[in-house]
Amino acid sequence: MQIPWRAAPRAALSSPLTLLVSLVTALLLSFVVAAAVMHSAASGSAAVDYQQDRLCTESLHPSLEVFLPPHQVTPLFDDVRRSVGDQPVLPAAYTREARTDFGGRQTYAKFGFRPGATDHLKVLEGGAKDGLWVPKSIADTTDLQLGKRGMGGRLPPVTAIYADVRDPLDPWWCSERQYVVPNTMRKDTDLPTSVVWVPDAAAFDALPPEVAPVVDVTIRFPSPVPQTVDEAEDLLAAGTARVQKYDEMGLRVNSPLVLPVENAHQTVRNVRSAILPLTLISLLIGLAGVATVAVQWAQRRHTELRLLWVRGAGPVALGGRALLELGLPLLVGGLLGLGVARLLLPVYAPSGALPPGTTAAGALSVLVVVVLSLVTTWATAAVRAHRVFQAATTGNRLRRVLAAVPWELATAGLAVWAWLRVQDSGLASPTRIGGLPRIDAAALAFPLLVVLTTALLASRVARWALRASHRVSLWSRPAAQLAVRRLAAAAGPVTGVLLVGVLAIGTIAVGTSIAGSQKTALDLKSGMYTGAESVVRVSDVIELPAALRGNSTVVGVSEINDRMGLVVDPATFRDGAFQHDVDPALLTQPLRVGTAPAGEITMPGLPRLTPTAHVASFPKLGTAGWVVPRDQVPDPSDVGSWYVWSAKPLRELTDVLSDNGIVYRNGVERAKAIAGLPFLTIQWTFGFVAAIGVVLAVVAAIALLLAIEVRRRQNALSGAFSTRMGLRPSALLSSHLLELGALAVAAVVVGLAASAVSSGFAVPRLDPAPRLTPTPELPNVFPLLGATVVGSALVVLVAAWIAVRAVRSARIGELIRG
Numbered sequence: 085m086q087i088p089w090r091a092a093p094r095a096a097l098s099s100p101l102t103l104l105v106s107l108v109t110a111l112l113l114s115f116v117v118a119a120a121v122m123h124s125a126a127s128g129s130a131a132v133d134y135q136q137d138r139l140c141t142e143s144l145h146p147s148l149e150v151f152l153p154p155h156q157v158t159p160l161f162d163d164v165r166r167s168v169g170d171q172p173v174l175p176a177a178y179t180r181e182a183r184t185d186f187g188g189r190q191t192y193a194k195f196g197f198r199p200g201a202t203d204h205l206k207v208l209e210g211g212a213k214d215g216l217w218v219p220k221s222i223a224d225t226t227d228l229q230l231g232k233r234g235m236g237g238r239l240p241p242v243t244a245i246y247a248d249v250r251d252p253l254d255p256w257w258c259s260e261r262q263y264v265v266p267n268t269m270r271k272d273t274d275l276p277t278s279v280v281w282v283p284d285a286a287a288f289d290a291l292p293p294e295v296a297p298v299v300d301v302t303i304r305f306p307s308p309v310p311q312t313v314d315e316a317e318d319l320l321a322a323g324t325a326r327v328q329k330y331d332e333m334g335l336r337v338n339s340p341l342v343l344p345v346e347n348a349h350q351t352v353r354n355v356r357s358a359i360l361p362l363t364l365i366s367l368l369i370g371l372a373g374v375a376t377v378a379v380q381w382a383q384r385r386h387t388e389l390r391l392l393w394v395r396g397a398g399p400v401a402l403g404g405r406a407l408l409e410l411g412l413p414l415l416v417g418g419l420l421g422l423g424v425a426r427l428l429l430p431v432y433a434p435s436g437a438l439p440p441g442t443t444a445a446g447a448l449s450v451l452v453v454v455v456l457s458l459v460t461t462w463a464t465a466a467v468r469a470h471r472v473f474q475a476a477t478t479g480n481r482l483r484r485v486l487a488a489v490p491w492e493l494a495t496a497g498l499a500v501w502a503w504l505r506v507q508d509s510g511l512a513s514p515t516r517i518g519g520l521p522r523i524d525a526a527a528l529a530f531p532l533l534v535v536l537t538t539a540l541l542a543s544r545v546a547r548w549a550l551r552a553s554h555r556v557s558l559w560s561r562p563a564a565q566l567a568v569r570r571l572a573a574a575a576g577p578v579t580g581v582l583l584v585g586v587l588a589i590g591t592i593a594v595g596t597s598i599a600g601s602q603k604t605a606l607d608l609k610s611g612m613y614t615g616a617e618s619v620v621r622v623s624d625v626i627e628l629p630a631a632l633r634g635n636s637t638v639v640g641v642s643e644i645n646d647r648m649g650l651v652v653d654p655a656t657f658r659d660g661a662f663q664h665d666v667d668p669a670l671l672t673q674p675l676r677v678g679t680a681p682a683g684e685i686t687m688p689g690l691p692r693l694t695p696t697a698h699v700a701s702f703p704k705l706g707t708a709g710w711v712v713p714r715d716q717v718p719d720p721s722d723v724g725s726w727y728v729w730s731a732k733p734l735r736e737l738t739d740v741l742s743d744n745g746i747v748y749r750n751g752v753e754r755a756k757a758i759a760g761l762p763f764l765t766i767q768w769t770f771g772f773v774a775a776i777g778v779v780l781a782v783v784a785a786i787a788l789l790l791a792i793e794v795r796r797r798q799n800a801l802s803g804a805f806s807t808r809m810g811l812r813p814s815a816l817l818s819s820h821l822l823e824l825g826a827l828a829v830a831a832v833v834v835g836l837a838a839s840a841v842s843s844g845f846a847v848p849r850l851d852p853a854p855r856l857t858p859t860p861e862l863p864n865v866f867p868l869l870g871a872t873v874v875g876s877a878l879v880v881l882v883a884a885w886i887a888v889r890a891v892r893s894a895r896i897g898e899l900i901r902g
Contacts, residue, residue, distance in 0.1 A: 109370065249278060491540050505527040531839065601843075666702065678700055706855075848861070
């Protein structure tokens with residue numbers, strides 16, 4: 085028999101809710117799969133962006149560094165320009181420090197040339213670009229006057245005095261830091277100087293031989309900043325080919341992108357392997373949702389399908405009829421899911437930059453999902469027809485067997501295996517300096533496997549409880565009794581909704597908890613490592629300027645071998661130090677920190693001390709060291725080094741120090757103190773886990789509403805009879821709220837409990853930097869709990885309203901005849 089092709093579209097329109105649910109189910113399923121592809125690719129882009137933010141922009145392209153005799157500098161520049169063609173070249177040349185006469189008292193100076201250098205300096209006096217630009221530090225040591233020509237007239241005239249370049253540097257100077265920022269902490273403080281800039285290459289070539297016996301040369305190749313792993317890899321490959329000739333000649337090639345590119349690739353692999361299991365589980369759940377829609381469609385079309393069966397249509401043909409009605413919504417939903425995944429990329433992914441071909445790969449994955457959805461729809465409708473019309477007495481055997489299989493034991497075994505991996509090598513140490521720790525996908529799956537096992541166990545217990553519910557007698561409370569009977573009558577859909585609900589809530593909780601713990605751990609470890617928001621080294625104990633009082637402190641550091649002691653000012657320490665729970669009264673006496681040996685200590689610059697007070701951890705020291713009040717130090721100048729710790733950003737701190745004439749160096753800011761990519765990789769992974777949890781929550785809500793729609797006739801009939809027999813409308817509403825509320829409460833309680841237990845065990849183990857304190861801890865879960873309760877309550881209210889509305893609008897005569 086031929087399938088009635090023309091009638092199928094019109095018949096589909098008669099059930100708009102079924103079409104809508106099919107479309108939304110396909111949309112969510114396609115979104116999850118496409119988002120998984122895009123998220124893993126975007127994590128590589130985010131890794132590149134994170135790492136290049138810690139590098140110098142103009143040295144991303146492989147660059148050259150060499151020292152040469154002065155007469156070889158210009159020929160090298162010319163040869164490089166000819167070799168690289170259209171690639172921009174930014175050369176620079178620097179002499180070593182030498183005694184120089186600028187017309188007054190002699191001093192040490194070094195000279196440099198870099199095209200455009202004067203455009204990135206702050207002019208204090210003068211400003212003409214046809215002469216020497218002298219730093220203020222040199223101008224202050226000699227009777228420097230604009231227009232004078234030093235070295236007996238052999239130097240160009242001085243045309244400007246500029247403010248010395250200091251940390252933190254402008255990005256344009258970043259790659260030249262070792263040449264333009266003097267090491268003022270050296271004992272021979274008259275020797276290290278800032279650069280005196282000459283106007284052009286010809287003037288640099290004409291410098292007197294005694295000030296330029298040897299020249300340090302750097303050649304940078306400004307390039308567009310790569311946004312993705314592919315762009316970074318292309319830049320590295322092309323740049324390496326450009327400078328290969330000079331590498332073979334013995335020039336030093338600096339390629340800082342090598343390790344970042346490797347780390348970015350490793351990040352993509354880590355994230356992909358970590359989210360793959362959950363994506364596959366979500367795919368199976370989504371296909372189960374598609375199958376549920378097909379079953380609901382078959383129930384609605386039962387009469388028509390029986391008529392077609394009598395006329396000779398077989399299960400295969402009836403499955404084809406399901407495709408004719410539901411295929412278009414599934415296809416449209418797949419396309420919309422791909423579009424939504426691309427549109428919401430900035431929301432769920434760590435970067436909005438995708439490598440070429442990622443969208444095509446996402447589209448291919450969506451095509452596979454749509455095909456699987458169509459096959460599932462056809463197969464479900466065909467099997468349903470076969471079971472109803474051909475094998476009514478034996479059709480439930482397979483379902484009974486599948487329901488009897490203890491799947492939770494299998495997932496529990498996997499969870500135990502994953503826990504062993506967490507304990508053993510969840511985060512293995514990198515094999516090279518700067519590399520990423522190997523992230524074990526099985527270890528990261530542990531909390532999710534616990535949630536899945538708990539969800540399966542909860543659904544099985546619920547199924548047993550519903551089977552035994554006929555023994556419950558609560559007719560003194562008819563609303564509760566009716567709720568129990570409705571739950572028992574729909575045991576299959578109820579346990580399915582409970583399964584997806586627990587998995588959704590548990591997944592959201594696991595994802596947000598672990599991602600939040602990694603973010604917090606990175607912030608706290610960075611702060612404990614640096615000691616403050618920003619830190620700079622100063623030459624000696626200083627009096628804090630007025631602008632730094634109340635937000636900064638001066639700290640001394642004494643080190644010998646692997647032992648460290650801090651000299652603190654009890655009055656100001658808490659003003660500038662990183663937030664730490666330490667009693668201010670303890671700072672007035674010597675402290676032993678963590679595992680530091682008890683007893684008398686002797687360290688350079690510190691008195692003999694026998695600390696009796698003890699704290700578990702301390703900023704900068706971590707869990708081992710000593711703290712000494714400054715007033716107990718006999719001579720502060722004997723302490724190894726002194727630092728200013730501040731709660732201000734580094735730029736603000738250095739500006740204040742510069743304005744007050746305080747010499748500093750080695751500026752460090754908390755945000756860039758430690759390599760955070762391992763933390764971010766785990767954070768990005770579980771951020772996507774939370775996003776999938778949200779999708780599963782939507783699936784659970786849709787499944788609940790669909791289950792109510794499937795039982796619409798039965799609920800309407802029983803509810804209408806109940807009201808005719810005296811059940812008040814308020815009791816009917818209470819009955820539905822009890823029914824659906826019990827399901828929601830069970831899902832919330834079980835899901836959150838499973839996530840709390842699994843995350844509580846996993847979070848301390850998922851520590852990419854175990855040598856730094858503190859250990860990751862679970863974040864505050866109350867905001868998540870509140871949002872979950874509110875969302876669940878809204879779904880229950882909407883579902884109960886739909887059920888009660890169906891009862892109130894029901895016509896008993898038509899329901900009985902139906």
